[in-house]
Structure formats: C-alpha cells, structure tokens
Amino acid sequence: MKFVQKDSEKVIWDQMRSNSTPILSNRVGNGYPKLMLYLILFMCGTYLIYSLKLLNTSNLHCNEHTPQDLLFSSRSSLQNATVLKEFVNQPEKTDLKHIVFGIAASAKLWERRKEYIKLWWRKDARMRGIVWLDDDVEPVSDDDLPEVRISSNTSHFAYKNKQGHRSAIRISRIVSETVRLGMGDVRWFVMGDDDTVFVTENLVRVLNKYDHNQFYYIGSLSESHLQNIYFSYSMAYGGGGFAISYPLAMALAKMQDRCIQRYPGLYGSDDRMQACMAELGVPLTKELGFHQYDVYGNLFGLLAAHPVTPIVSLHHLDVVEPIFPDVTRVEALRRLMQPMKLDSAGLIQQSICYDSSKGWTVSVSWGFAIQVFRGILSPREVEMPSRTFLNWYRRADYTAYAFNTRPVARNPCQKPFVFYMTKVRLNSTTNITVSEYARHRVPHPACKWKMLDPSSLDKVVVFKRPDPQLWDRSPRRNCCRVLKSKRKGLVVDVGLCGEDEISEV
Numbered sequence: 001m002k003f004v005q006k007d008s009e010k011v012i013w014d015q016m017r018s019n020s021t022p023i024l025s026n027r028v029g030n031g032y033p034k035l036m037l038y039l040i041l042f043m044c045g046t047y048l049i050y051s052l053k054l055l056n057t058s059n060l061h062c063n064e065h066t067p068q069d070l071l072f073s074s075r076s077s078l079q080n081a082t083v084l085k086e087f088v089n090q091p092e093k094t095d096l097k098h099i100v101f102g103i104a105a106s107a108k109l110w111e112r113r114k115e116y117i118k119l120w121w122r123k124d125a126r127m128r129g130i131v132w133l134d135d136d137v138e139p140v141s142d143d144d145l146p147e148v149r150i151s152s153n154t155s156h157f158a159y160k161n162k163q164g165h166r167s168a169i170r171i172s173r174i175v176s177e178t179v180r181l182g183m184g185d186v187r188w189f190v191m192g193d194d195d196t197v198f199v200t201e202n203l204v205r206v207l208n209k210y211d212h213n214q215f216y217y218i219g220s221l222s223e224s225h226l227q228n229i230y231f232s233y234s235m236a237y238g239g240g241g242f243a244i245s246y247p248l249a250m251a252l253a254k255m256q257d258r259c260i261q262r263y264p265g266l267y268g269s270d271d272r273m274q275a276c277m278a279e280l281g282v283p284l285t286k287e288l289g290f291h292q293y294d295v296y297g298n299l300f301g302l303l304a305a306h307p308v309t310p311i312v313s314l315h316h317l318d319v320v321e322p323i324f325p326d327v328t329r330v331e332a333l334r335r336l337m338q339p340m341k342l343d344s345a346g347l348i349q350q351s352i353c354y355d356s357s358k359g360w361t362v363s364v365s366w367g368f369a370i371q372v373f374r375g376i377l378s379p380r381e382v383e384m385p386s387r388t389f390l391n392w393y394r395r396a397d398y399t400a401y402a403f404n405t406r407p408v409a410r411n412p413c414q415k416p417f418v419f420y421m422t423k424v425r426l427n428s429t430t431n432i433t434v435s436e437y438a439r440h441r442v443p444h445p446a447c448k449w450k451m452l453d454p455s456s457l458d459k460v461v462v463f464k465r466p467d468p469q470l471w472d473r474s475p476r477r478n479c480c481r482v483l484k485s486k487r488k489g490l491v492v493d494v495g496l497c498g499e500d501e502i503s504e505v
Contacts, residue, residue: 094208096122096200098187101129101146102174104238104269105194106167110137113194115330116317118144119337120198128183131194132174134167152177157257158264169260171269175244176253187212189249192241195317197333201344202310205471206287207243215248215282220290223302224392225402227294231267234284235274239315240292242270251280291315294392299323300418301388301405304365306348308475320389323368324420325440339367339424342433343466351480351494352379352503358452363416364480364494366464367424370437371416372454372490374447379503381406383477412445417454426466435462456487464494479503 105113110133121127121144129146136150151170159166175189188207192198210216219236222228227237236242244252259276266272274284289312293299298321299314314333322332340347343366351364354376361373363382373382384406391400398405409415419437426433437460444455463483479501484491 094187094204094212096204097126097128098185098212099128099190099203099207099243100178100183100186100188101127101190101192101198102178103129103131103146103192103194103196104171104174105131105133107133107135107137109194113318114145116195116197116333117146118142119330119333120200121146122200125200127200129190130178130181132170132177134170157260160264161267164267168267168269168272171238172260172272173256174269175249175273176256179249179253186246188243188245190241190243191238192313193239193315196239196241196313196315197317198241198313199311199340199344199347201340202289202312202347202471203243205310205345206289206312210245210285212245213247214245215251215280216243216245216285217248217277217282218243218285218287218290220286220288220292221402222292222294222392223402224294224396225400226391226393226396228402231271232274234278235270236284236290237292237294237315238268238270238273240290241313241315242273242290248280248282252276255279287312289313293320295320295389296392296394297321297390298388300369301386301408303348303368304363304371305350305383305385306365308349308477310345310471311348335421336367339421339433339435342424342426343367343464345468345470346464346466346478346494349470349478350383351478352382353480353482353492354504355482355485355490357485358454360452360454362460362480362482362490362492364462364492366462366478366494367435368421370419370460370462370492372419372457372460373416374413374449374451374454413447413449415444417444417457418442419457419460422459431465433462433464433466435464436460437462457490458488460490460492462492462494467496477503 103117117131121129123143123146127146131146131148132151133148134151137148151173154166154169154173157166157169159169161168175191178189190198190203206218210218217236219242220240221233221235222231222237228235256276259279260272263272263275266275277284288307288309291302291311291314293302293314293316295302295316296319300323303323317329317333322329324332324335327335336347347367348365351366353362353364354360355362359375361375361377361382363371363373365371371382384404386408387398387405388408391397393400398407418440420440422436422438424433424435439458447453462480476497478494479497480492480494482490483493
C-alpha cells in the first residue's frame with residue numbers, strides 16, 4: 001500500500017511539472033486541488049475578519065484616552081524603565097564587610113594596647129582584620145579582638161637608618177602580607193596601630209566617597225609642621241591610619257619588596273609606603289578625619305575645635321592625657337563610645353552660638369565638651385584650636401604646627417568654663433538625643449568685668465537629632481541655639497542651620 005501511494009503521488013507531481021498551464025487552473029480541474037483551494041480561501045477570510053476585529057478593538061481602547069493621557073503614560077513607562085535600570089546597575093555601597101584592617105602591634109605592649117582595639121572592634125558587624133605582631137604572645141580566645149598573626153621574617157632587607165628601628169620594614173609590609181591571605185570581597189585595606197582607635201562608621205562614610213576600583217591612597221598628615229618637613233607632606237601617617245583601595249594594594253604587593261630594597265635609609269614604615277606609592281605614581285588623597293596626634297599633653301583644644309569633617313581615628317593615646325578628666329585613658333574612650341553609638345556622624349562636631357541675654361559665647365563639641373566664654377568671640381576665633389597641647393618637638397613653639405592655633409587666654413575673664421559630657425541617651429519617641437555636660441571644677445581667677453558670671457552654671461543639656469546623612473551634603477558646621485538660660489544651667493539645641501541662619505548675636 002505504501003508503494004502504491006508513493007507512485008500515485010509521483011504521477012500527480014510529474015503531471016503538474018510538465019503542464020504549461022497555470023497551476024490554479026490545473027487544481028480546479030481535479031477534486032483534491034479544489035479542496036485545497038477552498039481551504040486556503042477559508043483561512044484567508046478568517047484572517048481578514050480577525051484583523052478587522054482586532055483593529056476595531058484597538059480603536060475603542062484608544063478612544064477612551066486623550067492624547068495627553070497617552071503621552072503621560074509613555075513618559076511614565078520610560079521613567080519607570082530608567083529607574084529600574086539604575087536600580088539594577090547601582091553598585092552596593094561600601095560597608096564594614098568590604099574592609100580589611102591590618103593592625104601593627106608589638107608583643108611587649110600587647111597586654112595594654114589590646115584594650116584600645118577592644119573599644120572599636122565589632123565582630124558582630126562582620127569586621128575583618130589581622131593583628132600583626134613581632135613575636136608570640138599568650139593565646140587570645142577573645143571574641144572582642146581580631147585574629148592575631150606573626151609577621152614574616154624581614155632580616156634579609158637592608159636597614160641603614162641609625163635613628164630608627166628595623167621593625168619599620170615589618171610594619172610597612174603589613175598591607176602586602178594581608179593581601180596575600182587571599183580574602184574575598186575586599187574593597188579597602190586599612191592600616192593602623194595597636195594604639196589607634198577607629199570610628200568605623202565614619203571610616204565607611206569617608207571611603208564611600210571614592211571608587212574602590214581605582215587607585216586610592218587615603219590618609220592625613222602630622223600635626224607637627226617639622227614632622228611633615230622631615231618626612232613628607234605627601235605621606236599618610238600610619239598611626240593615624242590610612243586606606244588603600246584593593247587594586248592599588250594588589251599592585252603594591254607585586255612590587256613592594258623590590259621597592260623596600262631601594263630605600264634602606266628611610267626612618268619609618270609610613271615613609272617607605274609613600275616611597276612605593278611615588279613609584280606607582282599615586283598621590284596622597286588627604287582626609288582630615290585621620291588623626292596622627294603628634295602632640296603631647298591635653299587634646300582638648302584639638303577636639304573642642306575639630307575640623308568640619310567626620311572624625312575617623314585617634315592615635316598616640318598612650319602619649320596624651322585621657323580625653324576626659326579624672327578617669328583612665330580606656331575609661332575616657334569608653335565614655336566617648338556612648339555618643340558615637342547614637343550619632344557617629346555628629347561626634348565631636350563643633351557648633352557655635354550665643355546667649356544674647358547674658359553676653360556669653362557657647363561652643364558645643366557634641367558628645368565631648370562645651371565651652372562657655374564671657375563676652376562675644378567671633379566664630380573665626382572659636383573654630384581655631386587653643387594650644388592646650390605641646391608640639392612633638394618640645395623645643396618648637398606654636399609656629400611649628402601644621403595648622404592655625406590660638407594661645408590659651410591669659411586674661412582671667414576670657415578663660416572658658418568647660419563642661420564635659422557625662423551621659424547621653426536617645427528619646428525613642430522623638431528620635432532626639434539628650435546629652436548632659438557637667439562643669440569641670442577647676443579654680444578660676446577673679447574677673448573684674450562687670451557682666452554676668454558663668455561660674456554659677458552646673459551643667460548644660462544639649463538636644464540634637466541624629467543625622468546619618470550629615471556628610472552626604474556639602475560640609476557645614478551645625479547651628480546651635482540657646483533655648484533656656486537659667487542660673488544653674490543652659491539648655492541648647494543643635495541641628496541643621498535654617499534658611500539665612502548664621503552664628504551671630
């Protein structure tokens with residue numbers, strides 16, 4: 001049966017090919033082709049009817065909308081598509097999980113210095129880092145500390161500086177040694193010392209300003225003009241901490257050992273790092289929030305007039321006095337952690353206002369201290385640090401600082417009354433922080449000015465709303481307003497400056 005069917009089809013096909021008349025007339029003359037013709041006509045008719053119906057339905061829907069509606073609909077669709085595309089392509093913001101810390105430490109000082117690290121290290125925030133020591137210490141099983149490792153041997157590197165110590169070579173290689181551990185999802189390597197305290201939320205804010213895919217070397221200078229002259233004004237001081245982007249750290253790791261061999265006469269680790277950065281052609285990007293604190297004495301003048309930038313780090317904490325009086329260094333820093341947890345962006349940020357009813361100038365360093373001055377001092381003067389500290393070079397005078405300072409007032413009437421923060425809390429209902437500052441009781445010389453005396457004040461209360469987006473805007477000092485001025489205390493509000501609001505009486 002199959003062969004018969006195939007022969008029949010072959011005969012029909014041959015007849016169609018040999019016939020010179022049109023195909024249509026050939027099909028009409030047979031039953032089978034006629035059926036095919038009717039089927040084709042039926043399908044064409046059905047398609048025509050369906051098309052007309054579809055066009056009619058589309059016109060009805062279009063008539064329900066005005067041209068203006070259609071225009072806005074098109075624009076809305078386009079905007080939604082653009083927003084969706086931007087959302088999909090928007091990279092994840094840098095967070096603590098993208099940062100790896102390399103901490104230079106000494107085995108001899110480890111027992112004392114590790115208490116500083118405990119203040120800022122947060123394992124629950126998925127922080128990553130390594131403490132690099134020069135020798136073995138007692139095993140640490142403390143979750144409040146990062147992993148501890150011993151640096152590799154550097155005895156084969158030449159060191160010819162008679163005034164320094166060859167441990168500088170070990171410390172300068174910490175970033176490269178950390179890179180070689182092969183950690184994943186790293187954007188930044190941050191270097192610091194074991195006596196450096198980081199405000200990690202502000203560190204993240206600063207690093208988010210920069211593209212981690214590019215070569216960046218971020219840090220700050222020494223407070224000592226002489227230090228910067230002797231070493232470099234283009235160098236990030238390692239104690240204050242510095243950040244290196246991942247691609248730059250990878251490039252550094254490939255060449256640093258060869259680079260170190262070329263500079264045996266350099267003094268420290270940070271100038272060796274800068275020498276290699278110079279060979280790579282990468283300049284220092286300066287961020288004022290990294291603080292080396294190459295000073296002695298009391299940091300009050302520096303902290304009470306902090307520059308308008310997020311505070312990132314504090315260093316040389318074993319050298320300077322405790323930042324709060326009558327407590328240990330660690331206890332003082334632990335107190336500073338309280339306001340930091342509530343409003344890290346506003347920590348130690350200065351605001352200046354006036355109590356016009358009494359003729360006083362009020363300077364608020366939020367979370368740290370408040371100064372009340374008799375008389376009216378201009379903001380230009382108050383924002384300049386008072387010299388409560390000594391230069392790193394003891395014989396140097398005030399001209400040896402790398403920034404402007406003002407002398408401590410000799411006139412007894414101009415000596416400020418200082419109030420240190422004692423406690424702070426957040427009102428969860430109003431989302432406003434309430435911080436209290438108690439007067440530091442020290443003898444004040446007699447003043448003969450005929451004006452109201454701040455000596456009767458016992459405390460100052462400051463209201464401030466946390467502002468996590470403070471540094472997403474252009475830098476500007478917050479404004480403060482004296483709400484109540486009583487005999488025993490002041491109530492001050494601190495916040496964003498209103499329209500046309502400035503610091504004036």
